[in-house]
Amino acid sequence: MPISLTKILLVEDEQAIRRFLRVTLTANNYDFLEATSGQEGLALIASRNPSLVILDLGLPDMDGLDFTKELRSWSSVPIIVLSARGQEQDKVDALDAGADDYLTKPFGPGELLARIRVALRRAEQIKANTTESIYTFGSISVDLSKRQIQRDNEEIHLTPIEYKLLAFLIKHSGKVLTHRQLLKEVWGQAYADENHYLRVYMAQLRHKLEDEPARPQFLITEAGVGYRLKEKT
Amino acid sequence: MAYFAALLVAAIATVLNRSLLSPLDHSNLIMVYLLGIVYVASNFGRGPSILASLVSVACFDYFCIPPRYTFAVADTQYILTFVIMLFIALLITGLTGEIQEQAHLAKEKERRTAALHALSRELCLARGEEEIIFISLKHIRTFFDATAGIYLPDKNGTLGEENEDALRAFKEGTIIKSGSLYLPLKGTTGILGVLQFSPAAMQNIDKLETLTLLETFANQVAMCIEVAHLTEAGNKANLQIEQELLRNTLLSSISHDLRTPLATISGASDTLLADSALLDADKQKELLQVISEESERLNELVNKLLDMTKLESGLLKLNKSWLPLEEIIGAAVNRMEKRLSGHPLKIDLPTELTLVEIDEILFQLVFQNLIENAVKYTNPDTPIKIQAKLEAEELIIEVSDQGPGIRSGDEEQIFNKFFQSGKSSSGIGLGLAICRSIISAHGGTIKASNQLSGGALFSIRLPLTKTPPQTEIEDAHLSDKNTSC
Numbered sequence: 001m002p003i004s005l006t007k008i009l010l011v012e013d014e015q016a017i018r019r020f021l022r023v024t025l026t027a028n029n030y031d032f033l034e035a036t037s038g039q040e041g042l043a044l045i046a047s048r049n050p051s052l053v054i055l056d057l058g059l060p061d062m063d064g065l066d067f068t069k070e071l072r073s074w075s076s077v078p079i080i081v082l083s084a085r086g087q088e089q090d091k092v093d094a095l096d097a098g099a100d101d102y103l104t105k106p107f108g109p110g111e112l113l114a115r116i117r118v119a120l121r122r123a124e125q126i127k128a129n130t131t132e133s134i135y136t137f138g139s140i141s142v143d144l145s146k147r148q149i150q151r152d153n154e155e156i157h158l159t160p161i162e163y164k165l166l167a168f169l170i171k172h173s174g175k176v177l178t179h180r181q182l183l184k185e186v187w188g189q190a191y192a193d194e195n196h197y198l199r200v201y202m203a204q205l206r207h208k209l210e211d212e213p214a215r216p217q218f219l220i221t222e223a224g225v226g227y228r229l230k231e232k233t
Numbered sequence: 234m235a236y237f238a239a240l241l242v243a244a245i246a247t248v249l250n251r252s253l254l255s256p257l258d259h260s261n262l263i264m265v266y267l268l269g270i271v272y273v274a275s276n277f278g279r280g281p282s283i284l285a286s287l288v289s290v291a292c293f294d295y296f297c298i299p300p301r302y303t304f305a306v307a308d309t310q311y312i313l314t315f316v317i318m319l320f321i322a323l324l325i326t327g328l329t330g331e332i333q334e335q336a337h338l339a340k341e342k343e344r345r346t347a348a349l350h351a352l353s354r355e356l357c358l359a360r361g362e363e364e365i366i367f368i369s370l371k372h373i374r375t376f377f378d379a380t381a382g383i384y385l386p387d388k389n390g391t392l393g394e395e396n397e398d399a400l401r402a403f404k405e406g407t408i409i410k411s412g413s414l415y416l417p418l419k420g421t422t423g424i425l426g427v428l429q430f431s432p433a434a435m436q437n438i439d440k441l442e443t444l445t446l447l448e449t450f451a452n453q454v455a456m457c458i459e460v461a462h463l464t465e466a467g468n469k470a471n472l473q474i475e476q477e478l479l480r481n482t483l484l485s486s487i488s489h490d491l492r493t494p495l496a497t498i499s500g501a502s503d504t505l506l507a508d509s510a511l512l513d514a515d516k517q518k519e520l521l522q523v524i525s526e527e528s529e530r531l532n533e534l535v536n537k538l539l540d541m542t543k544l545e546s547g548l549l550k551l552n553k554s555w556l557p558l559e560e561i562i563g564a565a566v567n568r569m570e571k572r573l574s575g576h577p578l579k580i581d582l583p584t585e586l587t588l589v590e591i592d593e594i595l596f597q598l599v600f601q602n603l604i605e606n607a608v609k610y611t612n613p614d615t616p617i618k619i620q621a622k623l624e625a626e627e628l629i630i631e632v633s634d635q636g637p638g639i640r641s642g643d644e645e646q647i648f649n650k651f652f653q654s655g656k657s658s659s660g661i662g663l664g665l666a667i668c669r670s671i672i673s674a675h676g677g678t679i680k681a682s683n684q685l686s687g688g689a690l691f692s693i694r695l696p697l698t699k700t701p702p703q704t705e706i707e708d709a710h711l712s713d714k715n716t717s718c
Contacts, residue, residue: 085536086543088594106532159707196555196588200704203557203586214559214566214580221564224552224594 005031006120007050011041011067012082013060017105021054024109030116038062045075052119054112055099057083057090064094072098076126078119082107088224095178095225102176102225118174118231135170137218137229140209142170151209161186162205165198169219174231176222202227239281242269243288247296262297263318266290270322274329282329286322290315345446348376352450356457365461369454377443379432383418383454386426399427408444416447418455425458490534490661494527501527537663540598541650544670551592551674555701558587558621558628565600566619572605575613581620588701589628595671602664603632603691610689611636623697630693638683647681 008030012018018034025032033050035041038059045053053071057064064081071079081102083091091102100119103112133145139152147163149156158166164186169177183191183198191197202221206213220228246269250262266289274282294304298311306312352372359365366383373381384399386392392403402408402415406424409415413431417424428451432443501520509517559582566578600619607617615635622629639647646652648669651662665681668691672679677695684690 085539106528161707196702197704199554199556199560199588200586203560206559206563212580214563214582215578216563216567220567221560223561223564223597 005029006052007031007033007048008052008054008116009033009035009041009044009048009050010054010056011035011038011059012054012056013037013058014056017056017082021112024112028113038067041067042070045071045077050077051123052116053077053079054116055079055081055094057081057087057094064090064099065097068094068097068099076123078123080112080115080119092178092180092225095176096180100175114231122172122175135173137173138209138211140218142166144170149209156208158205158208161201162208165201166205166209169227169229173229176226176228178226180226182226235277235281236284238277239273239285240288242273243285243292245269246289247292250293250297259297259314263293263314266293266318267322267325270325271329274326275333278333279326279330282326283323286319286326289322290319293318341442345442348372349446349449349453353453356453359457359461361465362458362461365454365457369450369457373428373430373447373450377430377432377447379430381431382429384427384429385458392427396429399429402427408448414444414447416451418451418458420455420459422459425455425462428454487534487538487661491531494531494534497527498524498531534661537661537667540667541663541670544667544674551595553590553592555588555590556593558582558589558630561589561591561593561596562600562619564593565597565604568597569601569604569608572608573617574608576608576611577614577616578604579616579618579620581618583621583623587621587623587628589695589697590699590701591675591695592671595674599668599671599693600632602668606664606691607632607634607636607689610634615688626697628695628697630695631690632693633684633688633690635686635688638687639681639689641683644681648679 006029008025010018010021010025010032012021012034013036018036022032022034033044033048035044038061041053041055044050055064055067059067064083068079068081071077078101079094079099081091081094081099082105083102084105095102100122101115103115133143135142135144140156141150142148143150144167149158149163149166165182168182168185179195179198180192183194186201187194187197202219203213206216206219210216210219218230220230222228243266246266250265254262254265270282270285270289273285291304294306294311294315295302299307352369355368355372356365359368362385366385370381370383373379384392384396384403386403392400398409398411398413398415402417403424403426406417406419408417413429416428416430418426418428428447430447501524505512505517505520512520562580562582566573566580604617604619611617611634618631618633620631620633643652648665649662650666652666653662669679672693672695675695677693679691679693682690682692
């Protein structure tokens with residue numbers, strides 16, 4: 001009986017990167033599809049329905065923001081964005097528009113495969129609507145149903161906003177969340193540009209949850225983009 | 234008015250002669266008239282003086298010489314007296330007039346010399362074409378009581394003006410007079426522009442001295458403009474030489490630093506492709522390892538070059554926001570975690586959360602470069618320390634290591650582009666130059682020194698001029714809420 005492989009579509013105009021990813025992804029048992037332009041990519045997603053899209057930000061025919069907006073109007077397929085240095089704003093725009101994650105070129109296959117796994121698992125969880133009620137990282141365990149946080153079985157007190165922030169990060173664990181997304185979710189639309197609120201609360205969370213707040217292991221800063229709760233590995 | 238004064242003076246002399254001085258001899262009375270004529274000549278000029286001379290002689294005859302109140306004379310020798318008196322009176326008139334004209338000319342000359350002097354003195358201090366023109370026009374306007382303008386050709390040497398007279402003066406190099414006066418500004422290399430001049434009183438234009446003086450002004454201005462052009466050209470040439478030098482350093486440095494990893498990568502991969510049958514698994518793995526490491530190094534070199542280019546291009550806009558110092562150090566350390574291999578890292582920050590207004594991405598780069606620098610020059614097991622302290626209006630951040638330190642004399646040079654201390658071959662000498670660029674863009678300073686206990690110390694000083702924004706902090710605790718429900 002043939003095993004049905006997970007389909008991944010790469011939208012990338014550079015041949016070398018397509019070659020490299022074709023080899024890497026097929027070797028890792030993914031069904032690899034490729035498109036060289038944004039329009040071709042959108043058409044392939046509509047016809048072949050891949051489980052994940054890897055999108056290069058430097059496409060000749062459309063920018064990442066337009067692609068993401070267009071795709072999000074009819075599909076929720078996870079998108080991982082590939083960006084070069086100097087495309088920071090494009091990257092943040094694409095994430096704000098609904099892309100799921102990003103990788104900066106050059107990247108290693110290990111990193112890419114890890115991001116793919118996280119994105120696929122999250123999509124799976126959303127579809128099945130199952131979230132575990134207890135989430136653990138390091139010595140911290142968070143009981144989402146009881147709203148309780150423990151470090152080595154000792155209770156930690158969080159303020160309501162701190163908890164809301166942590167819960168949102170846990171819900172999207174492994175995925176990068178932009179400043180705007182976090183501010184909108186935790187403080188509301190009116191605070192979307194009040195970055196320092198987020199910074200201060202994030203620091204408070206780190207001081208409560210990280211062993212060494214200046215060298216965080218879980219609550220990771222993605223400079224210029226946002227934050228990510230590092231997946232347990 | 235002046236002629237009336239002449240008549241008045243003659244009348245006064247007559248009255249004096251007839252009343253107070255009547256006992257005196259006639260020859261003395263003549264002297265009184267002559268005195269009056271001298272006065273008129275020196276104060277009212279030639280015409281009135283001639284009138285005074287004639288009237289004085291007539292009055293002398295009419296009022297003083299018997300028979301009085303008639304022009305007839307009893308003694309005919311008085312005819313001679315009148316002639317001589319008139320002659321002397323006219324002589325005085327002539328001489329006085331001449332002296333006065335000379336005095337006037339001398340004064341005028343002095344005024345012009347002073348004006349020229351003032352112009353040239355101010356022009357000496359002028360920098361650039363624009364200032365020269367501004368100063369010249371100001372002087373011309375006030376000195377000649379005229380409106381004036383200067384036409385200059387564009388970069389291609391053509392005068393793009395609609396004004397045909399100005400164009401003619403520019404092309405032919407001659408003074409054109411039509412409504413206004415157009416004087417070519419003549420330099421040693423050609424016509425540099427045209428001075429347009431229209432005095433408030435148009436007839437002044439025709440005076441020869443005015444024109445000569447105007448030409449002198451124009452020459453002065455032309456000379457200054459020429460000097461300004463030459464200076465500018467000289468500066469440009471110097472800048473070009475400097476840029477050329479920098480480009481050459483860059484090229485030689487890059488070509489070496491980029492070629493080495495490229496040679497390794499292409500060599501190793503070719504070997505793998507051609508001779509894979511001859512290589513055992515371990516050897517193949519080693520070659521792959523080399524390819525991976527060298528690619529990583531190449532990537533870093535290119536990134537640094539791009540960063541430096543961006544910083545130097547002047548296009549860089551700081552994207553500042555308020556963030557905790559702790560967070561930005563954390564982000565940089567996180568990115569360097571793999572490279573720290575074995576180096577214990579100690580981070581010592583003020584206990585209170587310090588918000589600083591900086592560009593997040595650029596500052597992350599600063600800490601990455603400083604950490605990388607420490608890793609590169611010290612032994613793997615030696616600690617690296619990052620600490621920060623707040624002073625009155627400054628934040629001081631120090632990154633120190635326990636390596637060999639900085640070679641004495643290199644403390645400033647290590648921030649120069651492409652400078653590499655000692656034997657290191659794994660960099661391009663841009664990391665610290667990038668740090669300094671970023672810190673200065675934030676208004677701060679970075680200095681390198683050696684610690685007393687040995688090891689390098691990089692110390693960043695950032696001015697804290699603004700107060701950070703306030704964050705409303707909620708007081709309710711989640712746990713309290715939990716217990717209540």
